[in-house]
Amino acid sequence: MKALLLVDIQNGFCPGGNLAVENGDAVVPVANALIESGRYGLIIASQDWHPEGHGSFASRHEGKQPFDIGELAGKPQVMWPDHCVQGTVDAAFHPDLKIDSIHHIQRKGENPEIDSYSAFRDNDRSAVTGLDQLLKEKAVTELDIMGLATDFCVKFTALDAIEMLPDVTVRLIEDGCRGISEDSSREAIKDIKAAGVEITDSHAALES
Known part of the structure; x- marks a missing residue:
């Protein structure tokens, strides 16, 4: 089976x-x-689904501003603006996205003490979301990934997919991604490709 994973x-x-x-x-x-x-x-x-006061929010750390580097769960952590708080409009899917055709919503980032860029597991790589098991149960053999943002959640999702699903062909739909930083997004694409993910675009995906 061929699957599509839309990231955040x-x-x-x-x-x-x-x-x-x-x-x-x-x-x-x-x-x-x-x-x-x-x-x-x-x-x-x-879907990023953070509780209020999530540990990755700069507002929770005295003296920290958004995009400063701090620490969370013993690892370096970008301090983010408060975002995608559970139940808010900010956390909702874009209104033009055809969500009625989506079969499964995978929420992440619910633990206030650890961030979760990847749709597959938390940043400490211990707690998993169960998405890998779902894809295995559905006998997925091809996985196309796209979404936001290239240099963070898309990158870590793609890297985890290629590692956790060794029997699945993983592709990144590059024109379906946008990043926070142009430079770090370019580096992210290099890292994703080096890990074994195929870089393609939506035109090729629609023809395959």
């Missing part, structure tokens, strides 16, 4: 959101075209 296409990461990615909403038409193509037997959307 939420209001919080789109223009007007609390942690907006430049042109983040440009990925929505790409996602919708892939959703409507009928080429995917399983469509999954990950």
